[in-house]
Amino acid sequence: MTAPLDVSGQELQAAPEAVLDGAQGKAIEGRSLGQIAWTRLKRDKVALTGAGVVIFLILVAIFAPLIVSWFGHPPNDFNQDLISSETLAPKDGTGISADHLFGVEPVNGRDIFSRVVYGARISLLIAFLATLLSVAIGTLLGVMAGYFGGWVDSVISKAMDVFLAFPLLVFAIALAGVVPDSAFGLSGDALRVSLLIFIIGFFNWPYIGRIMRGQTLSLREREFIDAARSLGARGPYIIFREMLPNLVAPILIYATLLIPTNILFEAALSFLGVGVRPPTATWGGMLSDAVRFYTIPHFMFFPGMAIFITVLAFNLFGDGLRDALDPRAR
Template structure:
């Protein structure tokens, strides 16, 4: 215990002895925000769901080993006429050995592919969010603090990136960039596709965050504590890292928490369109794409990955809203 802390404790005990009232301990902004978040039932439930999904995705190999299923092994002996499973309700193949059924045509276990698909979706979304945040914060601070020609040049660059039709470019550039990764960098197969998705998410996503950060920096650089640091001879790197950046964590955290579920949906949509991760790696979007042809005769194979994607994206969005409300009580929901 430090001398200051010991003195504060003695004063607190003295005040308690004189007045009979226990002194109220101060709380940091992080503690206050966490207290608000903990009282938010929607945020608490969403956080529990998110943690469970992450744990399940990380432990997917262990879970599939305990259940006795694998994501890529085919069970053609369980496939009957019309490429449909022989057993289970609604031709889904649900049995004791396959709790969620099997994939039509190939007989691959749905539970195993669902768990391994969560690993790919969360990895792409998380790394894409990290790359977007790094680029957005870096260029946003440069534009807001540099102003002048630097601000104007970065502003034109943001407008240029935002003007591109992202979906069309993704579909058009995917085979070209994947081939470049294969020939030049030695990254092959689905590793190249995953790297492509992460890079594209970061390149096309950072201008939105950069604009938010730029606006905050323009306001912060005129504050008294920044002017005091300048007057004391502090250099630009110290001002940016010690004075301005700590005051940007709230908008950065809120934006990142809302960006991650959008990337989960984007990865699923691109896999659905055939631009994302290919066979035999499982993703939720690929499962939805494969279920289209059998949706009328095997609706459970469409319902299972669709429901999982809906629950995960909804939980991340609700958690992001709760984090925003906890950090900024003025934006609280009614």
Template sequence: MTLGATEAQSPEGGLPSDHIAETAEAKQIEGRSLGQIAWARLKKDKLAIASACIIILIIAVAIFAPLIVKISGFGPNEFNQTDASGKSLLDTANGGFPNSGLWGSGMSKEHWLGIEPQTGRDIFARLVYGTRTSLLVALGGTVLAVLIGTVVGMVAGYFRGWVDTLLGRLMDIMLSFPSLLLIMALTPVVADRAKDMFGVEDTNALRMGVLMFVLGFFGWAYLARIVRGQTLSIREREFVDAARSLGAGPAYVIFKQILPNLLPTLLVYTTLLIPSYITAEAGLSFLGVGVKEPTASWGKMISDASNWYEVDPLYLFFPGLALFFVVLAFNLLGDSVRDALDPRAGRS
């Protein structure tokens, strides 16, 4: 039997050519998920790509800090009073500030960013190790805040009724606390008590753990409010009703049906929360309730440099610049991710 013109076979004798054309066209107009659309937008956003590169670089510096410092040749806690030729690096007769380098910073081919006044510690090495302190505290506090806020918000939004009322009042209480004052008051007290209870020798590691816990504990309530509102909307959707009608329990619905639809919101909030905690750690260290000597911290470096900015302005400039770029990169990336995940934005 011969085929008509509209049913002509392909030259290879396979499926009709019209069917092949329709299949190819269907592949071209195949729908994309929200994640695919967001990734396509992010790849076109040069500002987002630049911010992501800066963040990746900072994370790499924190991970490979010992190797980087080894290449530079000076440890973060090493006192350097003289150079390789035996010449004094500090003017001990006039307060101990560096006696060479750009603007009295002590910058040289050995000390790339200069040295600290009085101690002679290498600023580059301390800046690199300070990256670890800032990122660890910020990431730890963010993880804790996101975990608590997500669980509390989903439970309140899904069960509603008295559960929602009780958790809602708890959110109101947490939001009404003067968190900064409480963090300043609790951090040294909790660190000292924990040191006595557990006999921890490394007090700075303990202080970093306390900072993570306190920042996360006082930072979950706002996210819980957002998650609760989203959960109230999602729980009324058809796929949630279908899961419940098939006998799915609350735990399955919350974590298998509702949580995946909250991931874009959680991702955006996380990228915006990390820089705020980096700034918070720096501020607490600046005020003297963060990490203590000899652990390097950007905030502690800025605090110490504030006493020397008139004779050694670069000592204040470098940690301030590092803090500025990291916080800016996270904020710009967070804004880009939020715009990319916005379903109301154009999808062309």
């Protein structure tokens, strides 16, 4: 093999400095799976935008009292001076001003901006905790069904089929409607929020349970699981130390896609009047109140847009996270 030639036909020689620079160059560093996934996610500007909106909404929910003290009024304060006594609508049509950024509600004149901000606390709290409950139950039972198989798989799979066939919305309406104002040591908003978290979270676990069962059926035949068995590892060790770390990616992906579903479900229950009860602000409850005033569009527009933007942001972020963690699924 001959050395490369220049345009005059003579052999090219590398400069000593270049040889030394190459020899002393920095060694190539490996990247972890998390770093590779983050690199992919950074390229997806849509997913990053969704993640930014999600973080913003979480901060709004956490600092709702501070935000309302700066830009709004207490969410349950009436402003009757802004309401026409004849039409029961805001005197100028919407009531939008520097003091009321989103206007005021008909009849009572409550500040819509403050109620939308406080509504984010209820929706996100219920959605996050219900998702956490669903993911915990579904992951545990799905992994057990997939790993142990046999009668354990049969019992858990049949339970999944029963829960999936259960009329969840009808049950939620019936249960939320019959529970008294005080039960289980709780009362008021704490009782209603806990009840919604239980209904939404406990009855939605079969969806992620099926996904985890399928993933576990694939993982249990892998070489590292056989190696753990050959070294004497028992079932609990293999499940929690070998399998669950390899299931983090699908768990995160499904959780980010389940949160917006739970937000919509909570809004639907509040819209039907069986969610968190008035005067506590919820997005679904505001939409329910706005139905009677369809000629005043701003009353429905702002809580509706809050639900739309929140669900869209979580879906965009969830799709981008799925592509980053599992590029083969694209």
